[in-house]
Amino acid sequence: MNAVTAIVAFGQWGIIVMCGCGQSVLFLEKFIRRSILNRCRWRDVFAQVYLLGTHSLPVILVAGGFIGMVVALQGFHTLQKFGAEAQLSQLLALSVFRELGPVMTALLYVGRAGSALTAEIGLMQVTEQIPAMEVMAIDPLRRVIFPRYLSGVISVPILTLIFDAVALWGGYYIAVIWLGLDVGTFWSNMKASVLFNTDVLNGLYKSFIFGLVVNWLALYHGYTAIPTAAGVGLATTRTVVISSLLILMLDFMMTAFMLGV
Numbered sequence: 736m737n738a739v740t741a742i743v744a745f746g747q748w749g750i751i752v753m754c755g756c757g758q759s760v761l762f763l764e765k766f767i768r769r770s771i772l773n774r775c776r777w778r779d780v781f782a783q784v785y786l787l788g789t790h791s792l793p794v795i796l797v798a799g800g801f802i803g804m805v806v807a808l809q810g811f812h813t814l815q816k817f818g819a820e821a822q823l824s825q826l827l828a829l830s831v832f833r834e835l836g837p838v839m840t841a842l843l844y845v846g847r848a849g850s851a852l853t854a855e856i857g858l859m860q861v862t863e864q865i866p867a868m869e870v871m872a873i874d875p876l877r878r879v880i881f882p883r884y885l886s887g888v889i890s891v892p893i894l895t896l897i898f899d900a901v902a903l904w905g906g907y908y909i910a911v912i913w914l915g916l917d918v919g920t921f922w923s924n925m926k927a928s929v930l931f932n933t934d935v936l937n938g939l940y941k942s943f944i945f946g947l948v949v950n951w952l953a954l955y956h957g958y959t960a961i962p963t964a965a966g967v968g969l970a971t972t973r974t975v976v977i978s979s980l981l982i983l984m985l986d987f988m989m990t991a992f993m994l995g996v
Contacts, residue, residue, distance in 0.1 A: 758955075758959070759951070759952065759955045762955045762958065762959070763951050763955070765876060766876035766877070766880045766881050766884070766954075767881070769874055769876050769877050769881075770876065770877045770880075770881035773877060775881075775882075775885070776878075776882055779882040780882045780885050780886050780889075781886070782886075783882055783883050783886030783887075784886040784889050784890050784893075787848045787886055787887060787890045788890050788893065788894065790847060790848060790851065791843065791844055791847045791848050791890070791894055792894070792897070794843050794846075794847055795840060795843060795894050795897055795898050795901070796897070796901055798839060798843055798898070799839075799897070799898040799899075799900075799901035799902040799905065800901050800902065800904070800905040801905065802831075802835060802839060802902050802905070803827065803831065803901065803902030803903060803904065803905030803906040803907075803909075804905040804906060804908065804909045806826070806827050806830055806831070806835070806902070806906060807823060807827055807905070807906035807907075807908075807909035807910045807914075808909050808914075810823050810826045810827060811823050811909070811910060811914055811916075814826070820914075820916065821916070821917075821920055821924060822924060823906075823910050823916065823921070824906075824910065824920075824921045824922065824924045824925035824928075825924050825925060825927075825928040825929075827902075827903065827906040827910070827925070828903065828925045828928065828929045828934075829928065829929065829934060831898075831899050831902045831903060831906075832899060832929060832934045832935050832937075832938045833934055833937060833938055833990075834938075834986070834990070835902065836895050836898050836899040836902065836938050836942070837895050837938045837939070837941035837942040837945060837986070838941070838945075838982060838983070838986050839898065840891065840894050840895040840898045840942060840945075841891060841895075841942065841945035841946070841949060841982045842979055842982060844890070844891055844894060844945075844946075844949060845949050845953075845974070845975055845978045845979055845982070846975060848887065848890070848953075849887075849949050849950070849952075849953040849974050849975065849978055850953070850971045850974055850975055852883060852887065852950065852953040852954060852957060852974075853953045853954070853956045853957035853960070853967075853970050853971045853974040854957065854967055854970075854971050855957065856879070856880070856883075856954060856957025856958050856960070857956075857957045857960035857962075857966065857967035857970050857971070858967060859879070859957075860957075860958070860960055860962045860967075861962045861963065861964070861966075861967060863962075865879070865958075880954050880958065883950070883954060884950050884951065884954055887946055887949070887950030887953070888943070888946040888947055888950055889946075890946070891942050891943070891945055891946030891949070891950075892939050892942045892943050892946065894942075895938065895939065895942035896939075899935075899938070903925075907921065937993050940989070940993075941985075941986065941989055944985060944989065945982055945985065948978070948981055948982075948985065949978045949981075949982070952974055952977055952978050952981070953974045953978065956970040956971070956973050956974045957970055957974075
């Protein structure tokens with residue numbers, strides 16, 4: 736009976752997951768279809784880009800700087816064992832551009848802006864702002880959801896570039912100023928090893944995909960949240976957990992695809 740009960744519970748969980756996936760895809764299709772053929776309110780989009788960017792920028796700057804310093808510090812002591820500490824800048828740049836930049840930016844964005852989007856839309860459901868818009872013949876998917884989705888997709892790659900730049904300068908501080916590596920060697924080796932088309936752009940491609948997925952899930956969970964305080968909290972938790980796991984899964988899949996494995 737225990738095995739049968741476990742199988743039944745697993746099947747029920749699978750059905751719930753598949754239903755949630757289908758509903759989220761229908762939600763995405765619905766607000767894009769309703770918005771793409773209508774004139775976009777670019778003022779609202781850029782206002783949301785400003786809000787999402789400024790709210791997420793402090794944590795991006797702090798995390799980027801410290802991650803760059805940690806990578807440089809750990810990389811120096813590892814490479815020093817093989818007499819290859821001059822290659823530290825290559826290790827730092829490739830790690831940041833290919834993996835750390837897009838992945839860490841997306842995770843930090845989920846924790847800061849993604850959760851805020853879910854809470855904002857969920858509170859609009861609690862206070863009945865969205866039903867009131869529907870009563871007034873205003874489409875909330877086109878007026879509220881789409882501008883926030885588009886602004887989030889624009890914000891993530893921009894924040895990724897900022898993270899990359901701050902991480903490189905953090906690594907420069909540790910490698911050159913603290914550990915005493917030659918500044919010319921540091922920058923010349925980095926310039927020689929990093930290719931814009933294969934390293935920088937691949938990281939930006941990842942951040943763009945992360946932006947599409949993260950903002951979609953954040954808005955979906957907020958829009959479908961149970962209109963109670965506990966419901967909004969549960970929706971926010973789901974956004975952070977599911978988005979974080981999907982970021983790591985998508986990163987593996989895209990890395991394997993880009994490397995041709």
